[in-house]
Amino acid sequence: MPEPYLPTILPCSSCGSREQKLESCLPAGHIHEVWRVVCPCGCALTQWAVSQGAAIRLWNRFLGEGHEN
Secondary structure: OOOOOOOOOOOOOOOOOOOOEEEEEOOOOOOOOEEEEEOOOOOEOOOOEOOHHHHHHHHHHHHHOOOOO
């Protein structure tokens, strides 16, 4: 179920794209999905988050720290 408010996803630091998508998976033994932001260029964090909003905040914080994936 989507969250009512999701933060804005910042553009990719590798390619500048604004076409990022939220990706989810259900790990074995878990009952809730985990989420991450993925860019079409393949740039994605290896860390997953427990909600869509948390995944976006993690992505934005990563970009704000000036890291390149």
